[in-house]
Amino acid sequence: MNNHEAQFVLNAYRPNGQDAADPQFSDALAQARRDPMLQQWFTDSIAFDKAITEKLCSVEVPAGLRESILAGGRVSRPAPWLRPLHKLAIAAAILLCAIVGSLIHEISKPRLAGWQTEALDVISSLVNGKSRFDFQSHDSAQLVAWLADNHAMSPTKIPHRLMGLQSLGCKTFAWNGSDVSVICFVNDGREVHLVMTKASALANRTLRSEPQMVQRGQWATATWRSGEMVYMLVSEGSPDELRSYLL
Amino acid sequence: MSANDFKQLVDEQYAPLFRFALALAKSEADASDLTQQTFFIWASKSDQLRDPSKAKAWLFTTLHREFLNRRRHEVRFPQVELDEACVEEMSISPNMSVIDSATVLQALSELEEPYRAVITLFYLEQFSYRDIADVLEIPVGTVMSRLSRGKAQLRQRLVSKEETTARRIVPIAMEDRN
Secondary structure, eight states: OOHHHHHHHHTTSOTTSTTTTOHHHHHHHHHHHHOHHHHHHHHHHHHHHHHHHHHHHTSOOOTTHHHHHHHHHHHHSOOGGGSHHHHHHHHHHHHHHHHHHHHHHHHHSOOOOHHHHHHHHHHHHHHTTSSOOSEEOSOHHHHHHHHHHTTOOOOSOOOHHHHTSEEEEEEEEEETTEEEEEEEEEETTEEEEEEEEEGGGSSOOOOOSSOEEEEETTEEEEEEEETTEEEEEEEESOHHHHHGGGO | OOHHHHHHHHHHHHHHHHHHHHHHHOSHHHHHHHHHHHHHHHHHHGGGOOOGGGHHHHHHHHHHHHHHHHHHHSOOOOOOOTTOOOGGGGGOOOOGGGOOHHHHHHHHHHSOHHHHHHHHHHHTTSOOHHHHHHHHTOOHHHHHHHHHHHHHHHHHHHHHHHHHHHHHOOOOOOOOOO
16 A cells, blocks of 8 residues: 555545544554554644534524424424324224224124035036936926926915926935925026025024025025025026026 | 434534535525425435434535536536646645635636535535545545545635735835834
8 A cells, every 4th residue: 555545545534533443543543653654644634624624513503493494394204194003003003993894894704604605516416417316307286297297395475586487307305304396497498496495404594585695606696585495596606697587 | 213313313404404505506605595495305204314423424415416406507517627637736725824614615616517516515524535425426446536536626716815815915105104
């Protein structure tokens, strides 16, 4: 390191000695100790720096500046509810509400009972050709009669619009020791299935006469009670499409 | 940050910040405005700054950025040629005992802006060369270079002012009473 390089480095050395331990200066400081001319320059430089620092730090600050800053700072600070911790708390509260809300929604959401799920499985297997009807007829009255003759669950009242549809067949099955019957209809190539069982056989005795719509996968279902019977209408599609059969 | 913490920060930093702003902006009104603006930005955003120990560096950096932003909207300064400072100027020594703080401030404000910011931060004794590099967001080598050349320019300007002042002082002719 020559003197020019040492001067370059030592120009960054603060006059109060704060940088004495900084290894960046060690070579330049050693060079100054060895070279009296450089040492003299460094001594003068430090004196000059101290004088400048002293004069610069004595520059008066305008009266009232501090008060203006403090006053302005008060109005510039974000509202408490906008501060990060509060934002976090608000976000947590919203999240909690969403979780609780979805739980409530989940709990209160109409669900399918066991017999209904079983009925959907039976319908699926009929649709997929994995099982066969117990009795087939394009006349729904014949299907109802066959069910009654075989002491199976038969409908006491069929929705008006279904009566005008062509039927395909019927199938019976038992769920939890209770008889359940399914009558299948077809409308413009789309199948509609009417499932029925005795209300007294079900755990949920609070079923209402107004249809309760539940979507399960591709199946739209509408369940209602009529007298001693509980019916479930099933079709592929949306609840709105299904609703048209209930008008 | 609580109101008390903000007040404490203002008390600790507003004077050095103002002096830095004054050296940059060359006008007391602009310096005051820059200083206030910096604290107002702090007040509105300080919650985003996780490390309170970096508040000082943040304030100086923000003030410098604000100054540069404002300057961009004003008349563009000519590009400074950083390599033209004379090495010989390092050996010039003004007589500091006859130079007051206003003269130092004026000489400082006459430096080109890249030197002015570095030199002011250095002389305020707030920052090491590494701190200055962080505040101004420039490499350490650039800080050292600007310190070296900026000091040389400052010395030359102070000597020049010293000479001008000396020329203005006209010795009073002593009447020979004998």
